[in-house]
Amino acid sequence: MNIKLYALTGTDRNRPFSPHVWKVKLALAHKGLPYEVEAVGFTQIPKLEGGATKTVPVLRDGERLVIDSFAIALHLDEAYPDRPSLFKGEAGRALARFVEAWSQTTLHPAVTRIALLDIHDMLDAEDRRYFRESREARFGMPLETVAAARADEIRTFAGKLEPLRHMLKVQPFIGGDAPLFADYIVFGALQWLRITSRADVLAADDPVSLWFERCLDLHGGVGRSVRAA
The missing domain is CATH 3.40.30.10 (Glutaredoxin)
Known part of the structure; x- marks a missing residue:
């Protein structure tokens, strides 16, 4: 292997x-x-x-x-069908497709506006030039103009997670009693924000924060192998 x-x-x-x-x-x-x-x-x-x-x-x-x-x-x-499944069948794959669509259309744009300049500043000189040119072409405006919405995005970010928060009232993971790939999709978005930005978007006792902490601890704490920004 x-x-x-x-x-x-x-x-x-x-x-x-x-x-x-x-x-x-x-x-x-x-x-x-x-x-x-x-x-x-x-x-x-x-x-x-x-x-x-x-x-x-x-x-x-x-x-x-x-x-x-x-x-x-x-x-x-x-x-690797002999190892724990990431989907547990066709229904799990369909669930993950929906979660991915929700994450990429709702969470990713918000994280981008919150962390855009932080990501830029994490890069070396060549990658900074590429990042600025490519993102400004994508948005049709300077990075600083896009990032001007940062405060509003931080203020409203928790509300975007209400579907997950509501679900967590009845089960600990999107996958049910244990995580599946659908959980890792949303985890990826929040981990992206955790590593790139110091923005405080969730209260410590928010059910989504508690779910995220559980995800950080999964599989020997692989999510904690990189410290927060």
């Missing part, structure tokens, strides 16, 4: 921050699979594996190259 995960970092190569990489790190831990991490910056990604991708995560599993966090999770369940 020879598994390599390419993970996005800033100047500090020991602080991967991509939400999609964290989904995969938790998925690999869930399956109990050993792996090595190769840290890369933004401008290194197009050079990986012969130019196979412009984004991470990328997983090299022996002869198999898998791109995209959801595709990686599917691959891990198919390639």
Whole structure:
């Protein structure tokens, strides 16, 4: 077994921050699979594996190259069926698809506006130039203008998690009594914020905070292997 995960970092190569990489790190831990991490910056990604991708995560599993966090999770369940399942069947895969859509359309835009300048400042000079140029082209405005909404996003962020908060009244994880890949999807978004920004978005006694703390402790505390910002 020879598994390599390419993970996005800033100047500090020991602080991967991509939400999609964290989904995969938790998925690999869930399956109990050993792996090595190769840290890369933004401008290194197009050079990986012969130019196979412009984004991470990328997983090299022996002869198999898998791109995209959801595709990686599917691959891990198919390639290692004797290890704990990430989905527990078709219904779990469908649930995870919905959770991913919700996270990427609701949580990710908010985290971006909160942490945008923090992420920029975590990068080395070459990656900073790339990040500023690519994000300003995407948003059609300077990073500072996008980040002007930061205070409003911090104030309203907890409300975006109400569906999860309501669900946690009856079960400890999205997956039920134990976590599944759907949990790791939302965890990835909050871990992204935890590592990149010092913004205080949730009260300590918020049910979502308590769920996040449980997720940080999973699989020997892999989520705590990188300290908060």
